[in-house]
Structure formats: structure tokens, C-alpha cells
Amino acid sequence: MTGLFNYIPRQSPIHAMTGAAKLVCMLTWTMAAMITFDTRYLLLLTLSALVLFRVSGIKFREVKVLIAFSAVFMVLNNVLIYLFAPEYGVELYGARTELVHFIGRYGITAQQLLYHANVILKYTVTIPMVLLFVSTTQPSEFAASLNRIGVSYRIAYSVSLALRYIPDILKEYHDISQAQQARGVELTSKENLFKRLKNASAILLPLILSSLERIEVVSTAMELRCFGKRSKRTWYRAQAFAAGDYAIMAAGGALVCISFLLIYLNGGRLWNPFV
């Protein structure tokens, strides 16, 4: 479990904050980044995210696999965008400054470059923050945090249950899959696609039936221990808010406000230096 979400224990001001405050901050930060298309603001947020990352004491190499994964995705996405719409930036910014011309519709325009910069910045703003949340918050605190920010404790507990049973279900999947492979179930390219899908159901059926059984047992166990008795519940792993927590939640809210303010100032979501 501890390995699943890359929680990295450390002494840092960010680790010390409550999960709920960090969750709010992560969500508002992401929202601010979704709303705006002001390149300057995105750049500022990216730099701030990197500073926060530094403060948390998390080392680059500890998250490099995740970053590499996101980077590949980001590059692919940009390539796809370019292939499909090399003139999309021109369309968006309403101006065309060609820098290089390759062939046919493909070339490099300043507008397209700026647009790609925006797309990349959208990633670089959010990824460090999500990583930061995941690496500095114990999964145990997720559920309590969700409840704290207003999600019903019943739904919050579902999240906790999901985290609890992921390792068990993964192990069960492996066990079932190995036993079925021994019987001759083949999921690799040796079989045609249709057969492979059919074979997969030979693994999934026992998995789903045993999960249904698990649902019965777990709900019985929870009921016998009085889950759902009252309209609220307390949390062993919850933390009380401190001044710093209120501060970062307020800061998160302010970021969203700035995004809206920029829409007003720029006369649209886009910041357009070409007009």
C-alpha cells in the first residue's frame, strides 16, 4: 500500500500541513490552471510550483518515473496536436507570423509556438502540484480530508476502502491469472484479438464473483462495528487546521480569482501578444 501512491515521508512544512488543506490547495490550483490561458500567469504558477516542490524536500529522482511518464504523454499530445492542426495557433490568436516553412500546411509560426507553450505549461503547472499532494500526504488521510472539505463521510469512506483493497485485489488478479494461464488461457499476441478478449473473461469472472463475495463480508463487518450509526463520524487520522492551513487554502482561492480577473483584463481566456 505504502508503495502505491508514492508517499514519501519527510520533515517539511508541506508534509506538516493537513491533508484537507493540501487537497483544497491542489484542487484550486488545478482549477486556476484550467481556467486561464494567460501564458504569463501559467509561467508564474509553474515557477511557484517548482519552488514549493523544493520546499517539500522531495528529490527529483524520487518522482522521476512519474515525471517521465507524464513527459512522454505531453510530448505525444503535442505531436498529435501539431499533426492535426499546425495552424491552430494562427486561428486562435488571429495573426500569422511564419518563422519556418516545411512542406504543405506544415511550418512553424510564432502563434503555434505560443499555443504549444500554453499546452505544455498547463501540464507543468498541474503535475508538480498533484505529485506534491500525493508525495506529502499519507493515503490514510485522504478520506478524512475529503470528509473535511464537505464530501459525505460515506463517500469518503469508499475512497478509503478502495485504497485498502487495491493491493488485495491486485494479488488476487495475479493468482487467478496465473492459474488460468496454466490451464491454457493466453492473453498475449499468440491468440487473435477476439479470442484474447474471450479468454480475459475467464480471469475476470472469478475476480468479479470473489469481489462480490468480498463486498458481502466487508459490509457485514462494517455494520457489526456500527458504521453509519450517526450522521457524522470522527477520524483517527484527521488533523486539526492550523494558521498555515487556512493561509494556503486562501491562497488557492486567490489563484482562482486571479484567473477570472485575467479573463476580464485580457478580454478572454487567451492572453494575446499578437494584437
Place this chain on the structure above:
Amino acid sequence: MPEELIKFSHFGFQYNAQAAPTLYDIDLTVHAGEKILIAGPSGCGKSTLAHCINGLIPFNYPGTATGSLTIRGKETREMNIFDISKVVGTVLQDLDGQFIGLTVGEDIAFALENDEVPQDEMRRRVRETAERVTIADHLDHAPDELSGGQKQRVSMAGIMVDDVDVFLFDEPLANLDPATGKRAIEIIDQIQKDTGAAVLIIEHRLEDVLWRDVDRIVLMGEGRILADLAPDELLCGGYLAEHGIREPLYLTALRYAGVTVTPDMLPHSIRTLRLSEAQKRQVRAWHQAQRPAPPPAPQPPVLQARDIDFCYDNGFHALKGITTDIHRGELMAIVGTNGAGKSTFSKVVCGFEKPQRGTLTLDGQDMAGLSIKERADRIGYVMQNPNQMISKAFIFDEVAFGLRLRGVPEDEVKARVEETLRICGLYPMRNWPVSAVSYGQKKRVTIAAILVLEPQILILDEPTAGQDFKHYTEIMEFLRSLHDQGITVVMITHDMHLMLEYAQRAVVFSGGQIIADDTSANILTSPDIIARANLKETSLYDLALCCGIGEPGAFVQRFIDHDREVRGQ
């Protein structure tokens, strides 16, 4: 007279979905501070009785109750499940299902969280309770970092934290190795003494529960209470054999030796049992009179493992230089605790995991190049839980699945499947849905589905886990009949009875190494091996010592041979 906590009078219960009642005319009273063992074969109604006590009946399982059931003087039908939970705490058999929290501390705190206990008080109570079951050093551990015994202690703590008056344990020994089970019984005893709560233990492994004293044994059968007696009286009454419960082995041995057991001999435990000199002589005489069975003729090895080393990705070094032979036509057991390497070894043999070092040969041929599927044609692997293997709705299709995947023509599939179903006694049910048959029959279906591929070796992981004596015997006799037909059978287990009664030979794993390879009787009478492998001495060993028999291993072996003869008749 202590308070009457639970009182059944003329109580009966019928599930809505069933045609006949499951419980008839139950009269049972549980007083504060009592410790009661409830025993009975599968389907006798003991689980239903437990559900009535903890409130799952009638609140979760609808049905009709007759008569009266009161908890602390109140009719349960007038209470709700939360009120009942404040009096009765239940520890379920499925330890992973009961462990709901992400860590030990959270799980123990679960009931307190639901009661909105403030955090400071909650932390204090969690720590205190964790200390009482000696798990306080693990408060931040996740369930997959704990052993079965530790998980069970967390479950107990999660109930204790709420100060209940009755602890209800549903088959507490089912998922534990023998030594851990013994310790669990000790902890339950300790909890009862410390808290003064009443304890109800539902379990069919009588001898193991009696490791610590109980006040009464309630024996159930076909929905009724057949006996409600002090252990010493119940054990002398001949009730057990009659109702499909295994009696303690030392009592069976005394019976064979012609010793009549009476309650004043305190037969409830081998530690308290009093034998007169004359009775001891009787046992010794029986021992002398038994002819030792000749050891089986040595057979050539079929599977040879040489210096196998395996390390998981997470760095866990599971197998360290394993060298062993499995002989043709053998019926043998691989034993050891969880994490000792026995399951990993079977995974390596089946090709699920690739060893970093060492060789495996089958009939002299190196297996390194064989895929999982190719190995499976010659070595069959049967998982512990049949529900994890069954992937077709109907019995015939389930057994035919492996052949069809191998592209065998349909007429041959039919012939082979039908023949296998006949061997397994499933032929008359061939067109039934798998869901219509019992757990034991499902187990047979999964074995049939592997046998149809005609493997030379059959590996079974805990073939009898969670089965009562009757089903245990049924499954094991079936495996023995397969063995008699020449199939090599390897069983991975920590059931000592299974090992003693059925395995000619046992290989003991501990910490990734083989620490013993001998007859089961010799292994279960060597204190050193027993301690290292988390096993437990068989009570026959203590009996042999108590009667002054100098060769306990031989005594155990003769008992087993004789017992087999008697049961075979």
C-alpha cells in the same frame, strides 16, 4: 449467579429463502464471564446461531423467528444491530474482510470513529487496547505487512476497544498455522480473564480450542442443540464420532488401546489427562502389539529441484538454495508457515515465477525452456479457493475448458471429460451449473478440470482449508484414490492432521530453506523442527511420553497406520 447475557428459549429460525427452518427449539443461556465452545459439522446451524447472537439475524438476513432470544433481558427483535453490537463483538473468519482500516491504528479505531469519540480519547484507547493484544508496535502498519496471527489480534482489538460483554469468534483457527492458532487460543483466554467478558467460540477443531479450558461445549447437529455439557463429560459420551466431529487424537488412541475414558480422568486436555499405571501399561502393550508397516518401496524421482534461488522484485529472498526430489507416485506434503517459501516453490515449479538460479528437471528433462502452459500439461496446480478457479457456468464446460483451449477435437474432449468426471464422481452432475453444488464438490470440479489434462504431478494448495471433518475426509479420500491410480500428489498445507494422516513424507520449509525431510510422524514429534516451522506437537506425542514409550515417532506412525485400517473398514 452471574447475569444472564444471552438467553434463547424455544427459539427457532427459518430463512425466507429456505423451505425448512435452520434452527429448531434452541434453549441456551450464556452467563457473564462464561467461555463456551460451539461445535458441529457444516450445515448444523452454528453460523445461523452466531448470526442470531450478533444481530445479523433478523436485521440483515430476513426470516421468521419463533420463541424468544434476549440479550441482557431485551428481546433482540426490539433492538437494532447497533445496540446489539455494543454488547456482542464479533470476530469474523475472513481476516482480510474484517480488517477495514488502512493501518492497524485506524482499524482498531473504526468503531470509535463511528461513535464520534473525540480524537484524543480515541488515540489513547487505541493504544491501550493495542498494548493488550501486543500489537502496539505496529500501529502504522498496513494489513499486507502483517501475518495472519497479527491480523487476528487487530480484529480482536477492534472489538475490545468498544468494551463489549460478549466476544463471538467465528472459526478463529481456520486461517492460521498450528502454532499461531495455539497462540490465538491463549490470547482469547487471556482476554476473557482480563475483561471478564463472555466468550463464544464457534469452531470444529475441538482439540485445538481445548488447549485452554472452556466451561462448556455446545454440540449442534441439524439445527438442534445435541449436547450442552462440560468438556470432560462431552468427550466421554461418544457424541463426537456420532456427529462428524473429530475427537482429540489422544482419545482415539486410548480407545484403540482399550482404555475406557471417564470424566474423572479429566480428558479435556492432554495436559490434565490422568492415566493410572494399569492404563499406561495398556497403551504400551498396544504399541508393542502393532506391527510397524513396511516403509514404501523407493521410487525414482520424477521432479528434481537443484539449488533453486528466488528473490521477489521487492527484494524478498523467498527461496534459498532449495534442493529436493519428488518421487513417482508419492503422496507428500510441503509444510511451513506463511512466507516460509512453500507457495513460492510451487509457483516456481509451475513456471509462474522464474528462479534466479538453480535447475528444475522433470523426468530428467530440464524445464527451463517450458512455458506455463507446457508445464501445465505435466504438472497440474489447484488453487486453495475453488471460486478463484471456476470460470465457466456449467460443470462440463469447466472441465472441458483446458482441452478446448488446447484445440483438442470436440469428440475427444467429450470422451476425456466424461471419463474424468466419472473418476471424480461428478458424472451424474455433468450438466449442472457449478453454482448448484457444494464447496467440496466445487473443489472436485477444479481438480477434475486439471486432471483432464492428464498431468503426472498434481500440486494442491491447502486442499482442505475451512472444511469440516466430513468434507475433509471426503476430499482427502478422493485424493488418495487418485494417488492409488498412480498420480503423484503434492499438498501444500499447514494442517497437521492432513499431514499426519495422508502424507507419507513431509518436506518442511522455513525462511526459504528446507529444514526437514522425513515421515510426517517423525516431523511432528521433533520439538526443534516444530518450533522452527510454526507447527505444534501432536497430542499423540505427549501421550507417548506420558505412557513412557521411548520412541514417540514410531508410536505416532503405528497409530496412523492402525487408524487408517480402522477407518478404511
Place this chain on the structure above:
Amino acid sequence: MQKLSIKTIVAVGIGAALFFVLHTYVAIPTPIPNTRISFDYPILAVLSLLFGPVAGVLIGIIGHALSDLVYGSIWWSWVAGSAFFGLAMGFVGTKLKLDDGEFGVKGAVIFNIAQAVAHLISWGLIAPALDILIYSEPADKIFLQGAVGSAGNILSTAIVGTLLCIAYVAARPKKGSLTKED
């Protein structure tokens, strides 16, 4: 909001864990390079049929969001797609009633039409629309991605989902007269 039953809560938790495991660790290759089919949606479909629309939405959101978290970024637009798919299949479930033990040809047809439509709305409409809104990506690229995503999910739900429904119904313990044959 009406209180969720404990069983629904547990079904959401375990369901989200199943979705997570199948989404993150299990996929089979297809003949198209770099495209793999996974079984998260067939499972989401079956669980939603069994436990209803509320469970469906929640399994979709929690399962998908947790899967994304592992990679360090949550794609809310696609999470919304999963949520809608769970919701839609949950409503279909109230019509199909798998627990009553019937899933014939008619059931299979309804199931497949419903799942195809739900996938098309999720990946052809909801997710792309949100992507355009949030990331302002070019429409034709987004819709092509949506089309490819829909196709793979429809295919795996059609085959695996239908087989699971059939097997689930057959695996339900039934009362009735079974006779031994010689």
C-alpha cells in the same frame, strides 16, 4: 441526498479498487501498434448494472481519479466520461435486473446498444467537450482520440461485458429441480 446503504458504499470502494487494478495493471495488446485494450469499462458496466446509477457514478469518479493520481495528474474531462458511463449503465441496470437471473438475447441486445451509446456520449461528447473547454485543444484531434477510445471501449465492453453478464446470471445459485443423470 438519500443515505447510501453500507452495501453501496462498500461496492463503490471495492468497485473502484477493481477499476483501478484493471485500468492500471491489466491490458492486452491489439493489432494497432501502441494501442491496448483494458477491462476497466466492462467491469464498471457490470458493477453499475448490479449496484445502480449512484454506485456507477461514484465507481467511475473514484476509480478513474485514483488511477490518474498514480501518474501525477488528474484528467477531469476523462474522469467525467467514466462517471457518465457508470451513471448510464446504472440506469440500464434498473431495467435489466441481472439479479433476477435473466439475461437472454434481448438482454444482450439492450446491454450492447446501451453501452455503445453511453461510450459514444462519454468519449465522443463529454470528454472532448471538456478537453476543448479546459485545454482548448483542436477539435478534430480531440474527436479522433474520442473515436478511437470509444471504439476500443465499446469492443471490450461488448465482448467481455456481455460474457460476464451471461456468466454472472448462470452462476447465480438457482432453486429448482436438478436431477442426476446416468
